[in-house]
Amino acid sequence: MMQTQKPGDRIFPDQTGERYTLRAQNVTKRYGATVALNDAHLEVKKGESHALVGRNGAGKSTLVSILTGLASPDQGIVEFSGQIAPPLTDREEWRRKVACVYQKSTIIPTLSVAENLYLNRQQRSGPTISWRRMRREAQELLDSWSLPVKAADLADTLTVEQRQMVEIARALSFGADFIILDEPTAQLDGKGIDRLFTRMRALQEGDISTLFISHHLAEIFEICDTVTVFRDARHILTAPVASMNHDELVSAMTGEQGKVDLRGGASTIREGAPVLTVDKLSLDGLYDGVSFDVAPGEVLGVTGSGSSGRIALAESIAGLRKPSSGTVQVAGQAVKPGSVPDALRAGIGFVPRDRHHEGLVEGLSLAENITMTVPSRISRHGIISNKRRDAFAQRMIDELSIRASGPEQVVGSLSGGNQQKVVMGRAIADRPKALVLMHPTAGVDVRSKATLLESINSVRSDGAAVLIVSDELDDLRPCDRLIVMVHGRIVKEFNRDWADADVVAATEGITEQ
Amino acid sequence: MTQLQTAPAGTGGLDPRPRRHLQIARLRDLALIPALILVCALGAIISPVFLSPQNLINILQQQSEISLVVLGQAIVMIAGRMDLSLESTVGLAPGLAAWLILPSGLAHGLGAELPGWLAVPITLLAGLIVGLLNGLLIVRFRLNGFIVTLGMLITLRGLLNGISGGQTFFGLPESMTYLGSTRWLGAPAEIWVSLILFASGIFVLGYTRVGRSLYAIGGNAAAAKAGGIRVDRTVWVALIVASLLAAVAGIMLAGRLGSVAAVSGNGWIFTVFAAAVIGGISLNGGRGTIFGAFTGILLLFTVQNVLTLAGVSASWINFLNGAIILGALVISRLASGKDQND
Numbered sequence: 001m002m003q004t005q006k007p008g009d010r011i012f013p014d015q016t017g018e019r020y021t022l023r024a025q026n027v028t029k030r031y032g033a034t035v036a037l038n039d040a041h042l043e044v045k046k047g048e049s050h051a052l053v054g055r056n057g058a059g060k061s062t063l064v065s066i067l068t069g070l071a072s073p074d075q076g077i078v079e080f081s082g083q084i085a086p087p088l089t090d091r092e093e094w095r096r097k098v099a100c101v102y103q104k105s106t107i108i109p110t111l112s113v114a115e116n117l118y119l120n121r122q123q124r125s126g127p128t129i130s131w132r133r134m135r136r137e138a139q140e141l142l143d144s145w146s147l148p149v150k151a152a153d154l155a156d157t158l159t160v161e162q163r164q165m166v167e168i169a170r171a172l173s174f175g176a177d178f179i180i181l182d183e184p185t186a187q188l189d190g191k192g193i194d195r196l197f198t199r200m201r202a203l204q205e206g207d208i209s210t211l212f213i214s215h216h217l218a219e220i221f222e223i224c225d226t227v228t229v230f231r232d233a234r235h236i237l238t239a240p241v242a243s244m245n246h247d248e249l250v251s252a253m254t255g256e257q258g259k260v261d262l263r264g265g266a267s268t269i270r271e272g273a274p275v276l277t278v279d280k281l282s283l284d285g286l287y288d289g290v291s292f293d294v295a296p297g298e299v300l301g302v303t304g305s306g307s308s309g310r311i312a313l314a315e316s317i318a319g320l321r322k323p324s325s326g327t328v329q330v331a332g333q334a335v336k337p338g339s340v341p342d343a344l345r346a347g348i349g350f351v352p353r354d355r356h357h358e359g360l361v362e363g364l365s366l367a368e369n370i371t372m373t374v375p376s377r378i379s380r381h382g383i384i385s386n387k388r389r390d391a392f393a394q395r396m397i398d399e400l401s402i403r404a405s406g407p408e409q410v411v412g413s414l415s416g417g418n419q420q421k422v423v424m425g426r427a428i429a430d431r432p433k434a435l436v437l438m439h440p441t442a443g444v445d446v447r448s449k450a451t452l453l454e455s456i457n458s459v460r461s462d463g464a465a466v467l468i469v470s471d472e473l474d475d476l477r478p479c480d481r482l483i484v485m486v487h488g489r490i491v492k493e494f495n496r497d498w499a500d501a502d503v504v505a506a507t508e509g510i511t512e513q
Numbered sequence: 514m515t516q517l518q519t520a521p522a523g524t525g526g527l528d529p530r531p532r533r534h535l536q537i538a539r540l541r542d543l544a545l546i547p548a549l550i551l552v553c554a555l556g557a558i559i560s561p562v563f564l565s566p567q568n569l570i571n572i573l574q575q576q577s578e579i580s581l582v583v584l585g586q587a588i589v590m591i592a593g594r595m596d597l598s599l600e601s602t603v604g605l606a607p608g609l610a611a612w613l614i615l616p617s618g619l620a621h622g623l624g625a626e627l628p629g630w631l632a633v634p635i636t637l638l639a640g641l642i643v644g645l646l647n648g649l650l651i652v653r654f655r656l657n658g659f660i661v662t663l664g665m666l667i668t669l670r671g672l673l674n675g676i677s678g679g680q681t682f683f684g685l686p687e688s689m690t691y692l693g694s695t696r697w698l699g700a701p702a703e704i705w706v707s708l709i710l711f712a713s714g715i716f717v718l719g720y721t722r723v724g725r726s727l728y729a730i731g732g733n734a735a736a737a738k739a740g741g742i743r744v745d746r747t748v749w750v751a752l753i754v755a756s757l758l759a760a761v762a763g764i765m766l767a768g769r770l771g772s773v774a775a776v777s778g779n780g781w782i783f784t785v786f787a788a789a790v791i792g793g794i795s796l797n798g799g800r801g802t803i804f805g806a807f808t809g810i811l812l813l814f815t816v817q818n819v820l821t822l823a824g825v826s827a828s829w830i831n832f833l834n835g836a837i838i839l840g841a842l843v844i845s846r847l848a849s850g851k852d853q854n855d
C-alpha cells in the first residue's frame with residue numbers, strides 16, 4: 001500500500017473528506033495476471049444512494065471485498081468519513097464502519113437462522129449467550145421483514161430467496177452508516193425487491209449511505225441518486241442518475257454504441273411430436289397437476305411468484321426433486337423421476353436455481369466444470385484427454401463470452417456473472433433434447449444476456465425443447481408461449497405477443513375468472 | 514422494474530419447504546440416549562455385576578483418559594479440521610516429562626533428573642508446543658491438516674520411541690501419578706476431571722461467542738470471516754486446546770498405570786474418531802455437540818464392558834471393537850436420521 005498514515009489519521013486536514021462516507025482512490029488489485037481493478041476510484045457522499053454498474057468481471061465485487069476489509073488493495077487508499085480504513089486484522093472495526101450483503105452467500109448452513117443473524121454478536125448476559133433473547137430478537141427482525149421463517153430453523157432449510165432476505169436483514173440491522181449491497185436483487189422475487197427498496201428509501205432519509213450493485217438497470221433508475229460505471233477494471237464515469245438514460249448507461253458499460261437486443265430470434269417451432277411432455281405432475285404442497293407439452297424448437301416460459309411452485313416444478317423435471325405423482329417424457333420416453341443422472345441420460349440439460357449449491361464445483365477449473373456432464377465428448381477409449389477438454393471449454397468460453405484467464409481458471413475465482421455463464425455452458429454442452437433453465441440470467445450483465453439468449457436460440461433451432469423458468473420479463477422474451485402459475489397450478493397461458501401488464505396481473509392472481 | 518410483481522401479501526410469498534430438520538436438530542443431541550439405555554438394560558440382564566456402582570465407576574474411569582482426546586478432537590472437528598496427532602501426544606507429553614526427570618539406567622531417564630514437581634508443567638508445555646506447531650503448519654503455512662497431523666503423529670510417536678529406546682518409563686514422580694491414582698469424593702479423580710472438562714466444553718461451545726465461532730468456521734469459513742470472526746486465530750486456539758487435552762489425558766493415563774510405555778496411546782485415534790462421529794460430530798465440520806461426543810465415547814465403553822461381563826474371550830476383543838464401532842455408526846445413523854457424510 002502507498003499510504004504511510006496510520007488508521008484513523010485524517011488525510012484531508014481541511015476536512016473536505018468528511019463530506020464523503022467513502023473515498024477510495026487509486027485502487028489497483030491484481031490476481032496473478034488478471035488485473036481486477038486498475039487505478040479505480042469511488043466516492044460516496046453522506047446519505048447518498050450510489051449505484052455501481054459494469055459488465056461481468058468489471059471488478060465490482062473485487063472493490064466490495066476491498067471496501068469491507070476482506071482483501072487489501074495492491075495499491076490505493078480507502079477512507080471512511082475522512083479516516084483511513086482500519087487494518088485488515090481488525091474485523092471489529094471494519095464491521096462498525098460498513099455492513100455488506102456480499103454477492104456470494106455468507107449464510108452458514110449448519111447454524112440456525114437466529115445465529116446467522118447475530119453471528120459473532122450474539123445477545124449475552126455476562127459472558128454467556130442468551131439463546132432465548134437471541135431467538136426472540138431474531139424472530140422480531142424476521143417478522144419485521146415479513147419473512148415466513150422461524151428463527152430456530154437451520155439456515156440449511158431456507159430457499160435461495162429466503163437466504164438472501166436473511167442476509168439483507170442482517171446487514172441492515174448493524175446500524176452501520178454505510179451499507180454495501182452486491183447484487184442483492186439477483187436472487188429475489190418482486191415482492192422481496194419491493195421490501196428491500198422500501199427499506200433503502202428509509203435509510204436514505206436517515207442519512208445512511210448505500211452502495212448498490214445490480215445488473216437490472218431499471219432498479220438503479222428507481223432507487224439511486226448517483227451512478228458509477230466501471231469497465232475493464234477502470235472507473236469510467238460518475239454522474240447523477242437523472243442525467244443519464246438506459247442506453248447511455250449501457251454504452252458506458254460496454255464501450256459500444258447501440259441498443260442491446262433482448263428479443264431473441266424468430267420462432268423456430270417445428271412440426272412433429274412434442275419433445276418434452278409433462279403429464280399431471282404433482283409434488284405435495286408445492287405444485288399440483290401440472291401438464292404441458294413443448295414442441296421441437298419451441299421455447300416455453302413458466303413464470304409466477306415465489307410461492308407459485310415454478311422452481312420446484314422445474315427442479316422436478318431436471319431430476320433434482322422427486323415429484324409425488326405424474327410423469328415427464330422426453331421424445332416419448334418416460335424419465336425416471338428424482339434422478340439427475342437419468343434426466344441427463346434422457347437428454348435434459350438444466351441450469352439450477354442456485355449455482356453454488358447445485359451448479360458448480362468451485363474448487364475445480366472452468367474446463368472441468370463445463371465438461372462435467374459430457375465425459376464422452378472429451379475422452380478417447382474412456383480416458384479423458386486434457387487437450388480435448390480445454391479445447392471444448394475454450395469453445396464455450398468464446399461462445400458465451402466468459403471472462404476468464406483461460407480454461408484452467410478455478411471456477412470459484414470467476415466473477416458471479418461469469419460463473420452463471422459456466423453453468424449455462426454446461427447445460428448446453430451436451431446438445432440437450434430438452435433444456436430447463438431456472439433464472440438463467442441471474443447476475444449476468446445486459447450485454448451478456450443477449451449472448452446467452454443467442455445460445456438458447458442455437459439450441460432451439462437444433463430442434464430442442466426449451467423451458468425458461470423465471471420471473472424476469474427480459475428472460476422470457478424469447479418464449480413462444482408463456483404459462484403463469486399461482487399456488488402450484490397453471491392459471492393462464494399467453495401466446496407470443498403478450499402484454500407485460502397482463503402477465504404481471506396474472507402472476508398476482510388477478511385473473512378474470 | 515423488470516421483475517414481475519408477486520402474489521399479494523398473506524400468501525407466504527416464498528417457497529415453503531419442509532421443516533423436518535428443526536426437530537431433528539434438537540433431538541440429535543440426545544440421539545444416543547436410547548441406545549445407551551438399551552445397552553445398560555442388556556448389561557443388567559447379562560450380569561448382575563453390571564449395575565453395581567463399582568462397575569459403573571469402572572466404565573467411567575476406563576474411558577476418562579480417552580474421553581479427553583474425544584473432547585479435543587470434537588472441538589477441532591466442529592471447527593472443520595481434524596487432528597490425527599492427538600494420540601501420539603498422549604504418549605509423548607508425559608513421556609518427555611518422565612525422560613527429563615527420571616534417572617538414567619533402569620528407569621530409562623535421560624539423567625537430567627529435573628525436580629519431580631516439573632512433571633506436570635513439562636507435560637502441558639509439550640502439549641502446548643505440539644498444538645502450536647500444528648497450528649503453525651496448518652494455519653500459518655496453509656498446509657493440509659490431514660497430512661500435517663498424520664506426519665506429526667508419526668514424528669511424535671517416533672520421538673517417544675527414540676527417547677525411551679522402546680522401553681517403558683517406571684517410577685514416575687508423585688506429582689505425575691496423583692491425578693490417575695487419587696479419589697475425590699469417593700470416585701477416582703480422573704472421572705471428575707473428565708466430567709468437569711466436558712461440562713466446560715459444553716458451556717464454552719454452547720454459550721460463548723468463541724465457542725459458537727468454532728461452529729461458524731466449520732460451517733462456512735469464508736462466511737465466518739466476513740462475519741467478523743478471526744478464523745485463523747480461532748482454529749489455532751482449537752488445535753492448541755486439543756493438544757493440551759491430549760497431554761492431560763497422558764498424565765492421567767501415566768498416573769493410573771504408574772508408567773509411560775513407548776506405545777502409550779497407540780491406536781486410540783480410531784476409537785476417538787468413531788466416538789465423535791457416533792456422537793453426531795460431522796467430519797465436515799460445523800455440526801454436533803460436545804454432549805453428543807460424550808455419549809459417543811460412553812456408549813462404546815459401555816458396550817465393551819457388557820461384552821467383557823458376558824465372558825467374551827480376549828482374543829476376540831479387537832474384532833468386536835471394530836464391529837461395535839460399525840454397529841454404533843449404523844445405530845446412530847438410524848437414530849439421528851442424519852447423513853454422516855455431511
Ligand SMILES: Nc1ncnc2c1ncn2[C@@H]1O[C@H](COP(=O)(O)OP(=O)(O)OP(=O)(O)O)[C@@H](O)[C@H]1O
Nearest residue numbers: 031036056057058059060061062413414415416417
Ligand atoms: N480470487 C481470484 N483469483 C483470480 N481472479 C480473480 C479472483 N477474484 C476475482 N478475480 C477476477 O477479477 C475480475 C473481476 O471480478 P469481480 O468479481 O470483481 O467482477 P464483478 O464486476 O463483480 O462481476 P459480476 O458482475 O459478474 O459479479 C474477474 O476477471 C475475476 O475472474
Ligand SMILES: [Mg+2]
Nearest residue numbers: 061103415416
Ligand atoms: Mg460481482
